[in-house]
Amino acid sequence: MTAQFEHHPVLLDQVIQLLGPAPGGVYCDATLGGGGHAEKILEASAPDGRLVGIDCDLEAIAAARARLARFGDRVSIHHGRFSQMGQLLERIGVGKLDGLLVDLGVSSHQIDTPLRGFSFMGIGPLDMRMDQTQGETATTLLHRLSEDELSDAIYRFGGERHARAIAQSIKRMEESGQLATTQDLAIAVQRVIGKRKSGDIHSATRTFQAIRIAVNNEIGELEALLDLLPNPLAIGGRVVIISFHSLEDRRVKDRFRTLENPCTCPPGLPVCRCPDGSVVAISRRAVRVGPAELQRNRRARSARVRAVRRIR
Numbered sequence: 502m503t504a505q506f507e508h509h510p511v512l513l514d515q516v517i518q519l520l521g522p523a524p525g526g527v528y529c530d531a532t533l534g535g536g537g538h539a540e541k542i543l544e545a546s547a548p549d550g551r552l553v554g555i556d557c558d559l560e561a562i563a564a565a566r567a568r569l570a571r572f573g574d575r576v577s578i579h580h581g582r583f584s585q586m587g588q589l590l591e592r593i594g595v596g597k598l599d600g601l602l603v604d605l606g607v608s609s610h611q612i613d614t615p616l617r618g619f620s621f622m623g624i625g626p627l628d629m630r631m632d633q634t635q636g637e638t639a640t641t642l643l644h645r646l647s648e649d650e651l652s653d654a655i656y657r658f659g660g661e662r663h664a665r666a667i668a669q670s671i672k673r674m675e676e677s678g679q680l681a682t683t684q685d686l687a688i689a690v691q692r693v694i695g696k697r698k699s700g701d702i703h704s705a706t707r708t709f710q711a712i713r714i715a716v717n718n719e720i721g722e723l724e725a726l727l728d729l730l731p732n733p734l735a736i737g738g739r740v741v742i743i744s745f746h747s748l749e750d751r752r753v754k755d756r757f758r759t760l761e762n763p764c765t766c767p768p769g770l771p772v773c774r775c776p777d778g779s780v781v782a783i784s785r786r787a788v789r790v791g792p793a794e795l796q797r798n799r800r801a802r803s804a805r806v807r808a809v810r811r812i813r
Contacts, residue, residue, distance in 0.1 A: 510537030519808040522546040526599035531583035536565035557632035584725035597735035621687035659711030727756040780809040
């Protein structure tokens with residue numbers, strides 16, 4: 502399984518530039534994946550920079566251990582969710598971080614492995630869990646949610662304007678015992694809006710995204726992580742976050758803006774007496790994928806990177 506693990510680290514050069522790893526630094530890759538970003542961080546922080554890697558996917562961890570083995574005790578790898586980063590760092594005795602990286606994307610390995618159930622391009626079980634050791638599968642979620650709850654999730658997490666009709670189609674197939682695989686779920690969507698594509702987006706993309714987000718509580722996980730900031734960072738420490746859709750990016754942008762100017766003045770006060778913000782943006786605009794990388798990796802087309810540095 503490890504040898505087959507494939508993941509293309511997105512915006513690799515830009516991420517390393519924004520994070521600024523240096524010798525002696527302590528870094529955390531909270532979404533380790535196959536270790537592509539982590540490898541570059543360790544190389545740039547040689548000879549004595551350290552990295553803590555966290556991932557909830559055991560297949561990713563196995564691949565990362567093999568890839569990063571040459572760095573020895575400069576790297577420690579842990580199974581867990583990035584929302585648990587604070588407790589994990591405390592447990593292993595790591596103080597403040599000089600850099601934190603979070604990549605919110607789904608790996609190519611997860612998408613391309615039918616048994617993981619993330620994609621409509623193959624036939625697999627309706628699983629979609631990033632951590633296959635715990636939590637409910639997509640099958641369990643779809644059975645548990647009412648038609649109204651499912652419609653709300655598809656609209657809120659997928660931005661699908663046909664959410665109501667798609668939810669009805671999914672529940673109808675489930676009740677008749679016809680909903681067992683990713684292909685069945687795609688058929689439920691296609692019965693409503695056909696096989697057509699909107700631009701580069703397949704008709705089932707938004708529904709699959711919404712159900713995956715709900716299964717993994719991805720927005721709740723992100724908000725829990727953002728609530729930790731900037732506490733895990735040392736003064737001068739940086740956090741770099743890669744998001745892939747507006748639900749994530751909006752929350753990251755809003756949290757960073759709040760930390761830049763955490764105003765607590767009562768309404769109507771003519772002059773703000775709050776101290777300066779606790780972070781400063783490294784790049785005022787989100788960094789996007791360029792044409793060359795887009796040609797190599799079409800799945801990176803929606804990636805956006807935001808980064809801030811702690812100043813107080």
